[in-house]
Amino acid sequence: MNTHEATDGPPGVHERIVPMRLQRFLARAGVASRRGSEDLMTAGRVRVNGVVVSELGARVDPLTDTVEVDGRVVTLASAPTYLVLNKPAGYVTTMSDPQGRPTVADLVPRDPAGLFPVGRLDRETTGLLLFTTDGDLAHKLLHPRFHVEKTYRVSVEGRPARETLAALSSGVELEDGVTAPARVRMVEAGPSAEMEIAIREGRKRQVRRMFAAVGHPVISLHRTSFGPLVLGDLAPGEHRHLGPEEVSALKRTTEGGR
Ligand code: URA
Numbered sequence: 001m002n003t004h005e006a007t008d009g010p011p012g013v014h015e016r017i018v019p020m021r022l023q024r025f026l027a028r029a030g031v032a033s034r035r036g037s038e039d040l041m042t043a044g045r046v047r048v049n050g051v052v053v054s055e056l057g058a059r060v061d062p063l064t065d066t067v068e069v070d071g072r073v074v075t076l077a078s079a080p081t082y083l084v085l086n087k088p089a090g091y092v093t094t095m096s097d098p099q100g101r102p103t104v105a106d107l108v109p110r111d112p113a114g115l116f117p118v119g120r121l122d123r124e125t126t127g128l129l130l131f132t133t134d135g136d137l138a139h140k141l142l143h144p145r146f147h148v149e150k151t152y153r154v155s156v157e158g159r160p161a162r163e164t165l166a167a168l169s170s171g172v173e174l175e176d177g178v179t180a181p182a183r184v185r186m187v188e189a190g191p192s193a194e195m196e197i198a199i200r201e202g203r204k205r206q207v208r209r210m211f212a213a214v215g216h217p218v219i220s221l222h223r224t225s226f227g228p229l230v231l232g233d234l235a236p237g238e239h240r241h242l243g244p245e246e247v248s249a250l251k252r253t254t255e256g257g258r
Helices: 022-028 034-042 135-142 162-170 206-213 244-252
Strands: 046-048 067-069 072-074 082-087 126-132 150-157 183-188 192-199 218-226 239-241
Touching: 022 034, 022 046, 022 067, 034 046, 082 244, 126 135, 135 244, 150 206, 162 183, 192 206, 192 218, 206 218
Parallel strands: 126 218
Antiparallel strands: 046 067, 067 072, 082 126, 082 239, 150 192, 150 218, 183 192
């Protein structure tokens, strides 16, 4: 056990598994919320390597320390958690919002603690949002080097001409530079066009800005895939845990990045 490490930051893509604060360890292990875990500690119900630990700054190494609550050994679930949410419109992509707006944290399980969204969808964007406790994988998935492809169904004002689709796919000039090649196709042309676009970058409001730049503002935006993951028929506001094959496929996308 180590009580002299730097303090915990908010969970995020740089999160490391070891060492960790004891209350966080307990929450990750599903014993109680972080607050509830602190209460267990101050009540003297938690032992580390046989010694009662009530000091809230204490840290443990989950690989080497033995933690007990009321005499029962507690371990971290061995596998990290991975799930996808079908994000509805009106939810901010953050685990807590100082302004008290609805957030995606309202829609995913509270346990395990340390679950966080991989990347961001705008408040009005709907669709596939990946969550995990696996900070290393999240960090790689968001790194531009790995070019993870994200596909969106987009409804836009007007009917883009063929040359406009070509411009979108070869790159449009935005204030932060020309966009990388994208795959674009018309799904349905009506008074407002339904399009599909697949991009490998992750700039802020990128799809909205790309279509605005070519004169076709976005009416609605829905993410249907993230790398090998597809949303399928998940209802808005619902989530599902990934299967082992999906997790392996996700990991494979981060192998051999340039
Ligand atoms: N592009 C956008 O403009 N918004 C999103 O939410 C995602 C991609």
